[in-house]
Amino acid sequence: MTPLQEESVENPPESAPPVNPSGLVLRWAERHGIDTARRLAEAEDLADAVAKEITPDNTVDTYAKSWRVWERFCATQGLPLTEATRGALVAFAVWMLREGRQDGRGYAPSAAKTHLSATAVGLRERGQTVSKDAFAEARTALEGLAVKLLKTGERRGRGKAVAADVDGLRAIARSCPPTLTGLRDRALVLTGFHYASRASEPAGLLTGDVALHPRGLAVSVLTGKTRYSVREAKVLYAQDAEVCPVRAWVAYRAQLVAEHGEQWAAPSTPAFVGIDRWGHVTGGMGPDSVTRAVKRISQRAGVPIVWTGHSLRAGLATEGRKKGKDAVAISRQGGWAPDSREMLGYMRTADEWDDNASAGLT
Structure with missing residues (x-):
């Protein structure tokens, strides 16, 4: 037993370093003294606390x-x-x-x-x-x-989410009623498709995170899932007004304020709100309610394969690839790493049909 260990066991002083099972603090104390060892230990505690705070x-x-x-x-x-x-x-x-x-x-x-x-x-x-x-x-x-x-032929799990497509977006836009709920549904799907949203992302958006710009919307998407998902997505006006995400957003927000007051225009309020069957606003939507909403909206529109909360995200990558967008532009809009296997998998779905080695051979 070292003199320091004897001191800490027999007669622990006021400034003794905290007990550490690895013995690291004791080694710091032997090298630098007890006070320095305590400061190093406190820095370790701070690092642990920060790691815990920033974990999604x-x-x-x-x-x-x-x-x-x-x-x-x-x-x-x-x-x-x-x-x-x-x-x-x-x-x-x-x-x-x-x-x-x-x-x-x-x-x-x-x-x-x-x-x-x-x-x-x-x-x-x-x-x-x-x-x-x-x-x-x-x-x-x-x-x-x-x-x-x-x-053995056993399949488990839901598999990949079906990708949203433009035909589905048109069907959804036409099926949404001209009520506040219908306007919200239309804006939720059209904007979410254009910035490749996860279900958690529209749930986390605040009104102040969506800024109107002469060319469209600037959407600050802050999920914290990866360093690539802290991004500023740009959503442009669409040529087809029926499926224009910007017009859908403006119409929804104007109706929300008209029916429920100017307080819902405050930057700190939820961008997408829950609405009960009587038209009452119940607060901000959560990730699960976004997922349920996307499923319900696609069912109402008669989309052949019902969409899930991840369909909008898959759809941006798939449809972007079909239109010839490169991987860098797609990754920037959706917050993927440029070499993301998830994103490349979505893009491959388009390539399997549009850039198929067997096409035109017979």
Whole structure:
């Protein structure tokens, strides 16, 4: 035991550094003195607090849900929560695919992959070591079993969201009634398509985030999901007034203020509001209500395959590709990284038909 350790155990002074299981604080104290070690420890605490503050809520929710899945696995298998061994992680992957859901069925491979990754983060946050080799083996096991499921003809999960298209936008614009709800629905879909919105993005928009410009709308989309999703999207007037997102936005906002007062023009109010069956404004829309609204709106319009909350985002990339927009322009508008696999996957959907190697051969 070092003199410092003896001092801290036998007679801890007022300025003793906080206990750190890794011994890092003790090493700092031996190198720089107790007061400096305390300041370094406080800086570490600040860094942890900042990391927690800037982590998006949906990421926090995912970590919490995945940790509950890990807890259920450990409880059913009689394993300790804090042992991230190779065998435990592989068994976790197998269990998730075979029976992990609360209804006794297996998770879709994509969901199991998310839970595995988030659980590894949760274990590390709780001071446990998760080796790269153990995690990689669990991922390999999961991916191999997922391939076997495909070979046996089993399909799980919803798959990719169907991409919104221009014909669908026209059908939706025509089907929206001239009520406040109808005007909101029309503006929600048309603007969301043009800035490639996730369901969470129109839910997070404030009135002050959407500025009218001579050429259209400047939309400040701040999701915090990635560094690319903090962006200023430009939404131009459309030549076809029926599907013009700018005109739809202006009409909706004018009707909202006319029916419910000037307070809804304040920059701090929600851009898209919830409206009950009697026409009362219930506050801002949440991500789930946006998803339900897009589904309901597309059903009402008779769109062949019902859209989801992600269809607007997929649609911008797909339709942009069809019109010859390059990947840089599409990524900038939608807040994707220029080499995003998600974006390239959407663009590939268009290329598979429009730039097909078999086209015109016979």
